[in-house]
Amino acid sequence: MPGERSKPIMIGLALLAIVAVVATIAIPTWRNHRVAQHLDEALQSGEAAKLVVMEAATVRGGLSQLKPGDLSFNAASSLNAYTSKIDVSETGRITIATQNTGAEPDPVFLLTPLDNSATGGNAPLVWSCDIIAGATEWMPPRCVRPALPAPATSTKG
Numbered sequence: 001m002p003g004e005r006s007k008p009i010m011i012g013l014a015l016l017a018i019v020a021v022v023a024t025i026a027i028p029t030w031r032n033h034r035v036a037q038h039l040d041e042a043l044q045s046g047e048a049a050k051l052v053v054m055e056a057a058t059v060r061g062g063l064s065q066l067k068p069g070d071l072s073f074n075a076a077s078s079l080n081a082y083t084s085k086i087d088v089s090e091t092g093r094i095t096i097a098t099q100n101t102g103a104e105p106d107p108v109f110l111l112t113p114l115d116n117s118a119t120g121g122n123a124p125l126v127w128s129c130d131i132i133a134g135a136t137e138w139m140p141p142r143c144v145r146p147a148l149p150a151p152a153t154s155t156k157g
Contacts, residue, residue, distance in 0.1 A: 040142060046083075063091070063125070068090050084099040107133060108131070
């Protein structure tokens, strides 16, 4: 019978449609996950630079006391497959340029040290993280702006 021959074709077409719908959802999700992993690895490459800034600020007594030679850093030793450049400015700001992440264009991150010692925080510095080039949709979870508590004020009375 002609109807019996068309059943396998209809089932095959239905399965093909299901696979197409799943692929339409899964492929972009997988791609976004991979890009996020690559950007996270790029940010991890800046950890050594953050330690250099933290140590210099601790030794000098704060970010405002940094001297031009305090922040010497061998950036080449921290580069990885997803980091093309790490630069530490004289004020302690760290710029991380990414490469081969899958994001278009590859983002550039700016890590800004914020003095946390006056607020009684556990760490003398906290880090603000921004994307200064590239799409903000690629902001990794580890790259969030910290909420600094207001300094304690004394009341006379």
